[in-house]
Amino acid sequence: MAKNNAANPPKWCQSFHPGHNVHWIHARHGSQSDRFPTEGLFVHDGWVHFTSNGIIYSRWCHNAAVIPALIERMPSAVVEYCPRWNILYVETAKPQRGDFGSSAMFYLATEPSDCIGGVPFSPLGEVRVVPRNDGARD
Numbered sequence: 001m002a003k004n005n006a007a008n009p010p011k012w013c014q015s016f017h018p019g020h021n022v023h024w025i026h027a028r029h030g031s032q033s034d035r036f037p038t039e040g041l042f043v044h045d046g047w048v049h050f051t052s053n054g055i056i057y058s059r060w061c062h063n064a065a066v067i068p069a070l071i072e073r074m075p076s077a078v079v080e081y082c083p084r085w086n087i088l089y090v091e092t093a094k095p096q097r098g099d100f101g102s103s104a105m106f107y108l109a110t111e112p113s114d115c116i117g118g119v120p121f122s123p124l125g126e127v128r129v130v131p132r133n134d135g136a137r138d
Helices: 024-031 066-073
Strands: 036-044 047-052 055-060 077-082 087-092 103-107
Touching: 024 087, 024 103, 036 066, 047 077, 066 077, 066 087, 066 103
Parallel strands: none
Antiparallel strands: 036 047, 036 077, 047 055, 077 087, 087 103
16 A cells, blocks of 8 residues: 555545644634735646735645635635635635535645545545525525
């Protein structure tokens, strides 16, 4: 069996190190911090490249390929970056009729690191799409 590392991640990663899963405390801090819109986002070989607040970023994420796939499935997606906590947010811009909207967050890193495998703790790994009710209703 091949060794799990940044180039060969396990099916389910349980790491909360930068570039892996977002811990709930980290997510809470990020949700209370400033976020900035992103532009020109593209993913290549595990690296997420984008511009935010006039700064060009290249950050690593063990599941970076999910980001453009998620944006493609959410045409109204708003992508924002919180530089203080290195969290990239992908959220629906405005909830659709009968929908509370959805969002996902990705913990980005400046360097790749090995994944930690084990028993899955979430069927979706670090991508947790949760209802969001911002009061917008028809």
